[in-house]
Amino acid sequence: MTTKPLIFITNDDSYLAKGFRHMVALASEFGRVVAIAPDRVQSGMSQAITINQPLFMRKVEESADVTIYAFSGTPVDCAKIAFDHIFVNEKVDLVLSGINHGSNAAINVMYSGTMGAAIEGSFYGVPSIGLSLDDHDADADFEGAVEYGRRIISAVLAAADRLPRPLCLNVNVPRCAASDIQGIRLCRQTRGFWREEFYHREDPHGRDYFWLTGGFNNAEPEAEDSDEWALAHRYVAVVPVQVDMTDYKMLRSLDGVIK
Amino acid sequence: MTTKPLIFITNDDSYLAKGFRHMVALASEFGRVVAIAPDRVQSGMSQAITINQPLFMRKVEESADVTIYAFSGTPVDCAKIAFDHIFVNEKVDLVLSGINHGSNAAINVMYSGTMGAAIEGSFYGVPSIGLSLDDHDADADFEGAVEYGRRIISAVLAAADRLPRPLCLNVNVPRCAASDIQGIRLCRQTRGFWREEFYHREDPHGRDYFWLTGGFNNAEPEAEDSDEWALAHRYVAVVPVQVDMTDYKMLRSLDGVIK
Numbered sequence: 048m049t050t051k052p053l054i055f056i057t058n059d060d061s062y063l064a065k066g067f068r069h070m071v072a073l074a075s076e077f078g079r080v081v082a083i084a085p086d087r088v089q090s091g092m093s094q095a096i097t098i099n100q101p102l103f104m105r106k107v108e109e110s111a112d113v114t115i116y117a118f119s120g121t122p123v124d125c126a127k128i129a130f131d132h133i134f135v136n137e138k139v140d141l142v143l144s145g146i147n148h149g150s151n152a153a154i155n156v157m158y159s160g161t162m163g164a165a166i167e168g169s170f171y172g173v174p175s176i177g178l179s180l181d182d183h184d185a186d187a188d189f190e191g192a193v194e195y196g197r198r199i200i201s202a203v204l205a206a207a208d209r210l211p212r213p214l215c216l217n218v219n220v221p222r223c224a225a226s227d228i229q230g231i232r233l234c235r236q237t238r239g240f241w242r243e244e245f246y247h248r249e250d251p252h253g254r255d256y257f258w259l260t261g262g263f264n265n266a267e268p269e270a271e272d273s274d275e276w277a278l279a280h281r282y283v284a285v286v287p288v289q290v291d292m293t294d295y296k297m298l299r300s301l302d303g304v305i306k
Numbered sequence: 307m308t309t310k311p312l313i314f315i316t317n318d319d320s321y322l323a324k325g326f327r328h329m330v331a332l333a334s335e336f337g338r339v340v341a342i343a344p345d346r347v348q349s350g351m352s353q354a355i356t357i358n359q360p361l362f363m364r365k366v367e368e369s370a371d372v373t374i375y376a377f378s379g380t381p382v383d384c385a386k387i388a389f390d391h392i393f394v395n396e397k398v399d400l401v402l403s404g405i406n407h408g409s410n411a412a413i414n415v416m417y418s419g420t421m422g423a424a425i426e427g428s429f430y431g432v433p434s435i436g437l438s439l440d441d442h443d444a445d446a447d448f449e450g451a452v453e454y455g456r457r458i459i460s461a462v463l464a465a466a467d468r469l470p471r472p473l474c475l476n477v478n479v480p481r482c483a484a485s486d487i488q489g490i491r492l493c494r495q496t497r498g499f500w501r502e503e504f505y506h507r508e509d510p511h512g513r514d515y516f517w518l519t520g521g522f523n524n525a526e527p528e529a530e531d532s533d534e535w536a537l538a539h540r541y542v543a544v545v546p547v548q549v550d551m552t553d554y555k556m557l558r559s560l561d562g563v564i565k
């Protein structure tokens with residue numbers, strides 16, 4: 048007798064987000080779901096962890112194959128408490144994070160709470176997929192993300208035994224009708240950085256305030272192997288993610304400079 | 307006439323931390339200092355940014371060569387507002403983040419707000435150094451960190467014109483008397499992950515709470531080129547940091563698996 052795969056889900060838009068509900072429904076096609084998601088929006092939380100305050104968890108849904116907890120921590124806290132507290136004696140088969148409202152392509156992989164949690168999940172030896180739709184709308188159309196998410200989840204579960212670990216995928220889906228998506232492309236992370244324009248206003252009490260807003264500067268818009276190029280051309284972009292941040296080239300440049 | 311270098315400082319322990327005061331004093335030896343630091347502790351904030359709320363800044367110190375602002379954002383917010391609002395018409399020569407209370411070696415580079423801000427600073431084309439002491443004590447002894455920080459800052463400023471960009475260094479100083487430090491080692495990021503143990507208690511109102519605590523599992527304690535080995539052997543560890551997180555090896559493994 049084969050047991051159903053056990054799938055852990057989290058996100059950064061909270062357990063109330065439309066994209067999260069789609070992820071739970073999609074994952075349920077493949078196995079038993081345990082989700083621990085933030086109890087409020089945690090976008091842009093990156094790999095942040097909560098060190099200096101206690102965290103609260105409550106069960107918000109339970110059925111035969113789906114259990115959902117709302118947690119007061121960051122997305123990475125959600126992944127950590129899942130693996131180091133909830134699943135201590137259970138083998139998890141897959142980590143899913145999202146479906147995020149908004150792209151996490153290019154350097155966004157570093158700022159994203161969705162990808163922070165997916166990356167953290169991969170640290171536990173479990174194949175991990177962050178799935179994002181290039182549409183911030185709270186009521187975005189997730190049809191394409193669900194359709195291609197299903198294809199990618201199938202492929203990863205089928206090949207899990209022969210793929211190395213850690214295994215983490217950053218999957219981004221273009222904003223267009225599902226039928227207009229051109230296919231899937233394996234990509235690398237696009238080079239480029241954000242430049243911000245801070246809204247600068249005065250609050251009702253006469254205090255200056257700033258509000259972060261900005262735009263991504265793509266340093267290589269013509270690079271056909273980059274994830275931004277794939278999205279711009281209506282492909283689903285799949286970038287495998289690793290966490291050795293050593294700049295090996297710079298190591299050689301620094302030889303003799305710092306001693 | 308040469309103008310003094312302009313040095314931007316931030317951290318994640320807040321502008322009130324002892325390590326921050328040491329960094330300001332150290333940087334003042336080299337040039338004019340503008341610091342924007344969090345107005346409260348922001349440890350473990352990684353590359354997090356504040357999207358959904360306004361941010362407040364106030365000047366807390368001003369002298370001929372040192373200006374310090376306290377900011378209500380994350381460390382990365384501090385770097386962003388510095389470059390995209392304060393320094394719009396000024397060339398910054400160096401970014402310094404820290405001196406952090408606690409090591410940011412190995413995978414900590416990803417969780418650290420200190421390193422988040424240092425990495426962000428490097429996105430603006432300015433040489434960037436995160437400096438951390440392997441001692442969490444609020445009253446830690448920063449003598450060795452200051453002495454070796456001085457050496458590394460000197461070397462980076464002297465070689466800045468011929469080093470490539472982005473340039474970001476993760477510098478970690480061992481916890482020992484300055485005179486016991488064995489020297490500086492250029493290293494790579496140690497492989498290994500944290501495993502957490504959540505304190506699980508009941509609050510005064512009968513609600514369960516969890517508190518994150520854990521330990522780092524070093525996957526290669528004998529690797530002499532790793533930053534953890536350097537720290538354990540009383541060397542200052544210098545790891546250059548880059549942000550292409552693409553797992554190129556995995557890209558090849560996925561060929562034909564995801565299509």
